[in-house]
Amino acid sequence: MSERVTLTIDGKEVQAQKGDNLLKVARDNGFDIPGLCFYEKISRTGDCRLCMVKIQGRPGMVPACLTPVEGGMKVTAFDAELEATRKMLADVLLSEHNDDCITCDKDGDCGMQDLAYRYELETAKRIFTPVWKEIGQTQDASAPVLWYDSSKCIKCERCAKACLEVQGKGVLSMARRGIQSRVVAGTGTWSGSECDGCGECVQACPVGALVEKPVYGMRLKKKDVEKRVTTTCPYCGVGCQLELWVSHNKIMKVKGAGGAPNEGSTCVKGRFGLDFVQRPDRLKVPLIRKNGKFEESTWEEALDLVARKLGEVKAKSGPHAIAGLTSACSTNEANYVFQKFFRAAIGTNNVDHCARL
Numbered sequence: 001m002s003e004r005v006t007l008t009i010d011g012k013e014v015q016a017q018k019g020d021n022l023l024k025v026a027r028d029n030g031f032d033i034p035g036l037c038f039y040e041k042i043s044r045t046g047d048c049r050l051c052m053v054k055i056q057g058r059p060g061m062v063p064a065c066l067t068p069v070e071g072g073m074k075v076t077a078f079d080a081e082l083e084a085t086r087k088m089l090a091d092v093l094l095s096e097h098n099d100d101c102i103t104c105d106k107d108g109d110c111g112m113q114d115l116a117y118r119y120e121l122e123t124a125k126r127i128f129t130p131v132w133k134e135i136g137q138t139q140d141a142s143a144p145v146l147w148y149d150s151s152k153c154i155k156c157e158r159c160a161k162a163c164l165e166v167q168g169k170g171v172l173s174m175a176r177r178g179i180q181s182r183v184v185a186g187t188g189t190w191s192g193s194e195c196d197g198c199g200e201c202v203q204a205c206p207v208g209a210l211v212e213k214p215v216y217g218m219r220l221k222k223k224d225v226e227k228r229v230t231t232t233c234p235y236c237g238v239g240c241q242l243e244l245w246v247s248h249n250k251i252m253k254v255k256g257a258g259g260a261p262n263e264g265s266t267c268v269k270g271r272f273g274l275d276f277v278q279r280p281d282r283l284k285v286p287l288i289r290k291n292g293k294f295e296e297s298t299w300e301e302a303l304d305l306v307a308r309k310l311g312e313v314k315a316k317s318g319p320h321a322i323a324g325l326t327s328a329c330s331t332n333e334a335n336y337v338f339q340k341f342f343r344a345a346i347g348t349n350n351v352d353h354c355a356r357l
């Protein structure tokens with residue numbers, strides 16, 4: 001059984017389990033220590049170094065995200081030296097970063113931008129000269145669902161670790177070294193890799209380096225989204241929780257919502273497959289094939305036709321000659337009624353659902 005311990009952070013007594021992550025414990029207790037590479041769902045990298053703290057009895061500064069909690073620890077989370085170091089690190093990060101927020105799809109929802117405002121890194125106040133243009137940047141727009149721009153990438157590795165450790169795919173890695181490093185999918189391009197488009201990497205990215213393709217270039221700002229609706233994904237029986245960003249009565253983007261059962265993850269269908277809801281070519285009236293062509297009809301005519309045809313087949317060949325396949329694009333309630341109709345009214349278990357395909 002894990003041991004409950006007491007430590008102090010900036011003089012405040014805090015309780016935690018021995019071995020807990022110090023950065024998480026500090027944040028959970030109201031200490032807003034910065035940090036861009038920390039992501040709860042993945043193992044730690046300690047890449048960005050922004051969460052440096054001081055621990056009494058240890059030399060220098062240590063990254064809180066790589067430090068397990070011990071009883072009796074005396075932690076300094078904020079002092080002038082730590083804040084000056086964090087500001088310097090943020091300045092370095094920004095010097096390698098294409099900070100054109102005005103044209104960026106993450107404007108208003110970005111860890112790097114928050115950091116720049118927090119440490120007042122307006123251009124005139126920066127120490128380090130911007131170098132991102134000289135590095136030579138790459139964009140990969142080959143995937144159907146996402147867009148990668150190395151000029152926005154802070155090399156935190158959250159995407160690669162999320163792909164490997166959360167989705168078990170391991171599609172992403174860091175290519176080149178140092179200031180030149182960037183994310184690559186497979187051996188070159190996203191489209192040629194084993195990526196299945198789940199979007200876990202996009203959700204993990206704290207900046208505008210990975211963006212969902214359906215909203216790329218729309219400059220969809222968090223504050224402009226009228227509603228964020230938590231709902232259950234209709235596509236299969238897992239019941240993943242989704243957060244829909246809705247604007248002008250349209251689903252603009254889908255994020256995995258935290259908590260059980262999916263803890264923010266989704267498959268490709270949940271994250272990128274809900275556009276059917278607002279497709280203009282969606283059927284709104286029943287169609288009946290007449291003389292080899294579909295023609296619009298009324299519900300009365302369509303239902304009479306279906307009932308008559310099903311009755312004829314059942315009378316001639318029995319209920320098991322009939323099978324039904326229903327759609328995840330229908331509501332759960334409609335799907336329930338559909339299978340009930342097949343089992344109870346027609347008398348067969350020949351019924352299936354596209355979520356199993």
Ligand code: SF4
Binds near residue numbers: 106111207
């Ligand atoms: S990634 Fe963030 S900081 Fe960089 S340009 Fe986009 S919004 Fe600005």
Ligand code: SF4
Binds near residue numbers: 195199
């Ligand atoms: S979309 Fe999913 S499978 Fe593809 S690279 Fe990102 S996390 Fe990996």
Ligand code: SF4
Binds near residue numbers: 156157160204
């Ligand atoms: S793409 Fe995003 S998550 Fe991946 S390394 Fe770059 S900044 Fe980090």
